[in-house]
Amino acid sequence: MSGALVWLLVALGLGVVVVRRRSLAVTLVTAQALVLAVSAAQNNAAPAAVLAVRAVALGALLLLVVSRTREPRPVRAGIAPIARAGLAVGFALALTWLVPSIGLDSRNAERGVLALIAFGITAAATRRATLFQVMGIVLCENGLALAALELPGGSSTAIELGVAFDLTLVAVVAAVFHEKIFAEFGAGDTAALRSLRD
Amino acid sequence: MTSREILALLVVAVPALAAALAAAAPRRHVHVVAIVGAFASSAAAAALSIVALSAPGAPLVEHWVVVDAAAGLLVGVIGIVGLTAVLVSPAYLASSTTGLVRPERRPRMFYALVFCFWAILAAIPLVGNLGGAWLLVEATTAASALLVGFGGKPRALEAAWKYLILTSLGLGVALLGIVVLAAGSAHGGLDALSWRELAHIHSKHALIAYLLLLAGLASKVGWAPVHNWLPDAHSEAPAPVSALLSAALLPAVLLVAWRSSQALTPVIGASAAQSVLVGFGLLSLAVAVPFLWQPMAWKRLLAYSSLEHMGVIALGIGFGTPLALAGVAVHVVGHALAKALGFYAATPLIGHEPRAAGHAVRGIGRTQGPLGWVLGISLGSLAGLPPSPLFASEVLIVAGGFAAGRPWTAAASAALLALGFLGLAHTLIDTVAGKAPARDRTAPGLRGVVLLTSVAVPCLLGLTAAALWLPGSAIARALVQGIR
Numbered sequence: 001m002s003g004a005l006v007w008l009l010v011a012l013g014l015g016v017v018v019v020r021r022r023s024l025a026v027t028l029v030t031a032q033a034l035v036l037a038v039s040a041a042q043n044n045a046a047p048a049a050v051l052a053v054r055a056v057a058l059g060a061l062l063l064l065v066v067s068r069t070r071e072p073r074p075v076r077a078g079i080a081p082i083a084r085a086g087l088a089v090g091f092a093l094a095l096t097w098l099v100p101s102i103g104l105d106s107r108n109a110e111r112g113v114l115a116l117i118a119f120g121i122t123a124a125a126t127r128r129a130t131l132f133q134v135m136g137i138v139l140c141e142n143g144l145a146l147a148a149l150e151l152p153g154g155s156s157t158a159i160e161l162g163v164a165f166d167l168t169l170v171a172v173v174a175a176v177f178h179e180k181i182f183a184e185f186g187a188g189d190t191a192a193l194r195s196l197r198d
Numbered sequence: 199m200t201s202r203e204i205l206a207l208l209v210v211a212v213p214a215l216a217a218a219l220a221a222a223a224p225r226r227h228v229h230v231v232a233i234v235g236a237f238a239s240s241a242a243a244a245a246l247s248i249v250a251l252s253a254p255g256a257p258l259v260e261h262w263v264v265v266d267a268a269a270g271l272l273v274g275v276i277g278i279v280g281l282t283a284v285l286v287s288p289a290y291l292a293s294s295t296t297g298l299v300r301p302e303r304r305p306r307m308f309y310a311l312v313f314c315f316w317a318i319l320a321a322i323p324l325v326g327n328l329g330g331a332w333l334l335v336e337a338t339t340a341a342s343a344l345l346v347g348f349g350g351k352p353r354a355l356e357a358a359w360k361y362l363i364l365t366s367l368g369l370g371v372a373l374l375g376i377v378v379l380a381a382g383s384a385h386g387g388l389d390a391l392s393w394r395e396l397a398h399i400h401s402k403h404a405l406i407a408y409l410l411l412l413a414g415l416a417s418k419v420g421w422a423p424v425h426n427w428l429p430d431a432h433s434e435a436p437a438p439v440s441a442l443l444s445a446a447l448l449p450a451v452l453l454v455a456w457r458s459s460q461a462l463t464p465v466i467g468a469s470a471a472q473s474v475l476v477g478f479g480l481l482s483l484a485v486a487v488p489f490l491w492q493p494m495a496w497k498r499l500l501a502y503s504s505l506e507h508m509g510v511i512a513l514g515i516g517f518g519t520p521l522a523l524a525g526v527a528v529h530v531v532g533h534a535l536a537k538a539l540g541f542y543a544a545t546p547l548i549g550h551e552p553r554a555a556g557h558a559v560r561g562i563g564r565t566q567g568p569l570g571w572v573l574g575i576s577l578g579s580l581a582g583l584p585p586s587p588l589f590a591s592e593v594l595i596v597a598g599g600f601a602a603g604r605p606w607t608a609a610a611s612a613a614l615l616a617l618g619f620l621g622l623a624h625t626l627i628d629t630v631a632g633k634a635p636a637r638d639r640t641a642p643g644l645r646g647v648v649l650l651t652s653v654a655v656p657c658l659l660g661l662t663a664a665a666l667w668l669p670g671s672a673i674a675r676a677l678v679q680g681i682r
Contacts, residue, residue, distance in 0.1 A: 102374075103381030103403045117374060124367055133363050140370040147377040158388050159329055159380075163373070166336040170366050173340045177347060177359050180298065184352055193356035196430040198489065198498075 001039045001150060006112035009035060009146060013119040013139050017088045018081045020074055022066045022131050029138045030059030036142060040149050046157040051145060054164035058138060058171055065131065065175045069182040075129040075189045084126050092118035102147075109150040116143025130181055130188040134174045141167050202258045202265045205246040209273055210321045213239040213280070217313030221306055229288050232309040236284035239316060243277025246270060254676035261392045264326040267676040271527055272323035272453055275534045279445045280316045282650055283438035286542045287312070289643025290436050293545060296350045308348060308436075315341040315442060322450040326681075328461070329391040331454045332376055335418060336369050338447060345439040346431045357434035361427040368417020368424060375410030378403050393681040396461035404465040411458055412474050418451045421478040421512060422485035425505050429489075432501035432541075440497060441541040444504040445534035452508060456515045460680035468518070475516030476607055482509030483614040490621035493558035496547055496573075499625060500540045503580050506618050507533045507588075513611050514595040522598020523677040524669040525591040532587035532661050535654050536579035542650060543572045546641035558625070561634025569641050572651045574630045579658055581622035582615065587658055590665035 012032040016025045033055030041048035077084065092115040104110045117140050124136030141163065148159060178188050185192040199207075216235025223231040250257070250270025257266030287308065297304045318341060322334045339362060347358030376391065382401020383390030390399070401407070413424070420428035432440045459471045486506035490499070507529065514526035547554045550566050563570020579586040592615050599608025668674055 099406060101403065102378045102406060103401060113374070117370065120370070121367060124363055130359065137363065137366045137370065140367060144370060144373050144377060147374065148380075151377065151381050153380075153383070162329070162333040163336075166333055166340075169337065169340040170362065173343050174362055176298070176344070177355060177362065180347070180350065181355055181359065184355060190359070192352075193359055195353055196356055196360075196434070198429065198492070198494070 001106070001109060001146070003106075003108045005035060005039055006108045006146070009142070010112050010115045010119075013116045013142070014085060014088060016132075016135055016139055017119050017123050017126075018085050020081070022129065023063060025132060025135050026059055026062040026066060029135050029142065030055050032139075032142050033058070033145070036145050036149065043149075044157070047149070047160040050157065050160040050164050054168060057168055061168075061171060061175060062131065062134070065178055069179060069188055071187055075187055077127050077129070077132075078191075079126050084122065087126060088119045088122040091122055103152070104147060104150040105152055106150065109146060113143045113147040113150075116140065116146065128190050130174075130178045130190055133190065134171060134178070137170065137174075138167070200258065202246075202249060203260075203263055205242065205249060206263050206265055206324045208242040209246050209324065210317050212242045213313045213317040213320060217310045217317060220309035220313055223306065225302065225306070228305045228309060232284050232287070232313075235313060236281045239313070240277035240281035243273045243280070243320060247274030247277065251673060254673045257676065257681070259394060259681050260326050261389055262326045262330065263324055264393065264681060265324065266681060267673050268453055268456070269323040271530060272450055273320055275449065275531055276316065276320050276323075276446045279441055279534055279538050280312075280319075282538055282542065283441050284309070284312065285650070286545065286643065286646055287438045289545050289646060290438055293549060293642055294349060294436065298344065298348050298350045308345075311341055311345050311348070312438070312442070315345060319442070319446050319450050323453050327388060327392045328376060328379070328396060328454075328458060329388045331457070332369070332373060335415070335451055335454060336366075339365050339369070339418075342439070342443060342447065346435040346443075348436055348439065349434065351434075354434045357427070357430035361431040364424070364427045365418050368414045370414070371417075372411050372414025375407045375412075375414060378407035378410065382407070393457055393461045396458070397464045397682075399462075399465055401465070404462060405470060408458065408462050408466055408471065409474065412455055412478070415451055415455045415458075416478055419448055419455065419508055420505055421508060422482040422505065425482065425485065428505055429498055429501040432504060433495060433498040437497070437541045437544040440500070440544070441538040444500065444541065445538045448504060448508050449511065449530050449534070452511055452515075457681065459515065472516045472518050475512045476604065479509045479512030479516055480607060480610060480614075482506065482512065483611060483618070487614050487618045487621065490618050491624070493625070493628070495556050495558065496554050496629070497541065497544050499558075500537060500580075503622065504537065507537075507580070510592060510595060510611075510615070513607075514598060517595065517598040517602040517604060517608075518678070519598040519601045520674045520678050521601050521669050522595050524665070524671070524674040525594030525598055527668060527673065527677060528587050528594065528661055528665045529591035532579065532591060532658060535658055535661075536576050536586070536588065539572065539647070539651055539654055540576035540580065542647050543569065543576060546644040546647055547573065549642040550640060551637055558628070560628050560632030561630075563630040564634040565637040566639055566641050566644070568648050569644055570630045572647055574626060575651055575655060577622060577626045577629065581619050581626060583619070583623065585659060585662045587661035587665055590662050594665060594669065
């Protein structure tokens with residue numbers, strides 16, 4: 001995969017950390033997965049097809065959930081977008097510094113993988129909206145899909161299929177809980193989920 | 199297909215079939231279908247367990263399936279806990295007033311999810327491949343999260359959400375470790391990740407991969423410091439599900455960490471492989487012990503006890519000597535029996551004293567004697583009060599630590615275990631024999647739990663006796679050898 005494509009994936013990932021609207025974030029993670037699928041198609045059609053189907057299915061599911069749970073007002077993140085971006089980039093740089101080469105075909109891809117995982121964790125940790133936390137997981141999985149595509153021997157269709165199935169399953173369960181949380185608290189806001197403490 | 203492969207297939211297929219039947223069964227027959235399915239599933243598990251443990255020196259190891267002593271042990275535990283969880287479920291379903299789904303669909307959905315979870319759990323010890331194991335562990339998240347939040351109350355939703363997000367992110371990190379391992383294999387693909395092939399990976403990145411893998415799996419095992427979901431999920435899930443999570447899921451995922459450690463030892467060295475496990479074990483013990491001294495709700499206390507016991511098992515695996523691994527085998531089974539009993543007792547306990555759902559309660563033995571006995575047996579066993587098998591297993595594991603040449607770690611573990619014992623013993627006295635307010639004797643579902651306890655007590659004592667024989671046995675040797 002070319003360096004430009006890797007950095008496009010990273011930019012789309014950073015967008016998820018920063019943007020305010022859920023539908024825009026869904027579009028960004030879906031676009032990211034489709035870029036991965038197109039890139040995979042150059043070497044092996046089967047993993048590319050799996051990635052494309054997963055991207056479309058997840059995108060459709062998340063957009064459906066967004067439309068079914070219209071927030072009366074946006075769920076504030078608690079941390080300003082610039083600060084979130086700074087945290088995400090700082091975490092990505094720290095990971096790149098901490099984790100030496102991981103054996104992928106190109107160093108750019110390795111940096112991209114670590115950045116996407118850092119962005120995913122940052123999104124899940126700093127966003128209060130439940131759907132943004134799910135998109136944090138999807139971001140991480142997109143980073144891992146990039147890693148699988150950049151393996152020296154190429155990606156395995158079986159692994160891609162299994163990961164896609166599991167991720168979709170987790171996203172469906174998360175969607176069920178998001179709707180229940182929305183129905184119970186009137187918003188998909190994890191700030192309401194803070195009663196369990198010791 | 200060999201007879202062991204057929205058995206392995208049945209162990210997974212029977213609960214999967216039971217899930218389908220429970221989902222499709224008419225409403226008035228659903229409990230019967232579930233109980234028949236549970237007996238059939240546990241019979242398959244028992245058969246495989248007997249076959250695997252009767253010939254531990256001759257395991258079946260293929261690219262996709264493994265039937266060895268460790269798998270036999272875990273599949274047996276999953277069978278016992280699964281069966282008992284289904285047997286106590288009618289009492290839970292009868293007492294539950296809220297749920298994720300409509301009341302008329304609740305039993306069907308509950309049993310279908312429990313059997314799905316059971317089928318996936320049973321497949322984890324039998325899968326011969328790290329990639330496959332990861333997929334199965336991730337799949338348990340979906341089924342079990344729905345079960346954790348099954349009660350539908352705000353606290354249950356919170357616990358399920360936390361569990362889903364934290365473990366999914368953690369497993370993402372574990373998957374990165376697997377990808378790094380795959381990058382170091384000669385021919386790529388899933389075959390390169392079979393337990394046997396992992397030992398032949400030539401990668402300078404194997405240590406990083408191992409660290410990422412274990413850090414990720416730790417979030418699912420519930421090892422400190424990534425254990426935050428565990429007390430919430432175990433305390434808010436329905437009692438039969440809490441038992442499955444604590445007694446079956448955690449050790450099943452721990453087995454994946456153990457197999458990874460054994461498989462990668464030739465590549466990264468025994469010291470590195472074992473030290474990471476010892477570190478997680480010691481930290482989990484240290485984090486759990488202060489909570490065992492706090493007065494807290496019964497199920498939440500049991501959840502912190504799970505953190506402690508997963509730490510003990512990690513220490514045993516990390517020490518890696520025959521003594522320690524014999525201790526691990528006893529500990530996994532003993533913990534499963536005692537912890538499952540404790541969670542099953544939660545339904546009659548909350549029926550008897552509703553405050554127990556959110557607070558520490560006292561003097562249950564004074565107002566409801568049989569329930570007090572059940573709580574006492576469960577907590578006494580978990581605390582390691584002799585003749586509990588957990589006392590024997592903890593002695594074996596600590597002795598194994600000294601035998602492994604880690605005297606300071608073994609001594610620190612012994613000190614933490616003693617502190618944990620004192621904390622739980624204090625709670626045991628308070629909960630069973632403390633000063634009690636006036637309560638009526640109602641305790642729904644108690645008869646079944648007392649019956650299970652009367653079966654579990656001889657099993658626990660038998661396990662204590664087995665602990666004396668196990669260290670020199672072929673099973674302990676097979677556990678030390680692992681998959682080679």
